[in-house]
Amino acid sequence: MDKHSIVELKPIGVIHSPYKTPEQAPCQGRGLIQISEIEIFTEYVAGLKDIEGFSHLIILYYFHQCKTRSLHFTMPTDITPHGIFTTRLPNRPNPLGLSVVTLVTRQDNILRVKEMDVADNTPILDIKPYIPGIDERRDVKIGWLQLFWPGLRSFQPDQEDI
Amino acid sequence: MDKHSIVELKPIGVIHSPYKTPEQAPCQGRGLIQISEIEIFTEYVAGLKDIEGFSHLIILYYFHQCKTRSLHFTMPTDITPHGIFTTRLPNRPNPLGLSVVTLVTRQDNILRVKEMDVADNTPILDIKPYIPGIDERRDVKIGWLQLFWPGLRSFQPDQEDI
Helix, strand or coil: CCCCCCEEECCCEEEECCCCCHHHCCCCCCCCCCEEEEEECHHHHHHHCCHHHECEEEEEEECCCCCCCCCEEECCCCCCEEEHHHCCCCCCCCCEEEEEEEEEEEECCEEEEECCCCCCCCEEEEEEECCHHHHCCCCCCECCHHHHCHHHHCCCCCCCCC | CCCCCCEEECCCEEEECCCCCHHHCCCCCCCCCCEEEEEECHHHHHHHCCHHHECEEEEEEECCCCCCCCCEEECCCCCCEEEHHHCCCCCCCCCEEEEEEEEEEEECCEEEEECCCCCCCCEEEEEEECCHHHHCCCCCCECCHHHHCHHHHCCCCCHHHC
């Protein structure tokens, strides 16, 4: 493969969320208690076997309503542009999204989750188990984000954790 | 979009790693000190602006050498199949990979990183900042994986952390 190759993927499911438009969706899902439903298409349901034992999942999805692309982002309150790969914004070259969610219940092909932060009808591309021993890091630096959201640099217990 | 839609993505770069084949690549990268180089194609380099300030990045990539797909996985030492979405294996319906890496240095369009665990020439689809306040979770259950790798349930300091 090279820069001219096309990677073709197919949605494995779709998100049903309380946020009817991208503008209504929260910026991030950490701590959100609203329930979203992830519907997995019938042909992929076998891949969910035993997922009930996992408390947290990484959801990869496609920002299908994002029609713009950019390599930069400038905070509304700032004049300095930053690279799009230092942000979690949707309008990136490949508009892939990533959210860690809490699995509440599963019924057949429906996963009811909390902490999902995207608009209704967003297509799902993959689900992976969230595994602290693989995914977690300490002593993290978050670059320019530190100026605006210093709390993001480390884990912050939310109300349910306290 | 629906189940018949095709999501088309383009590689934004490629990984140069010490692992010449998928078989040589380690199962997971946590704690690996070997250096891999992520080459970002020229047209996307502007998106890296200020990435030097970030210590850890989430790399999304495409397992381009994985030609098989499966909805199940059975451990070699077991007889019970588990759903592919409870694993991090490449042979999933959409062969997307996710690794958290440590950024060592950046030079122009080259990111030198540790903890990358994939084969040489793997195409990169996206880079996101790893943000503990967004991505980290506590009190995690890891389902059937707990039986085989109980240590993965929580953060484990590696030698460099101690």
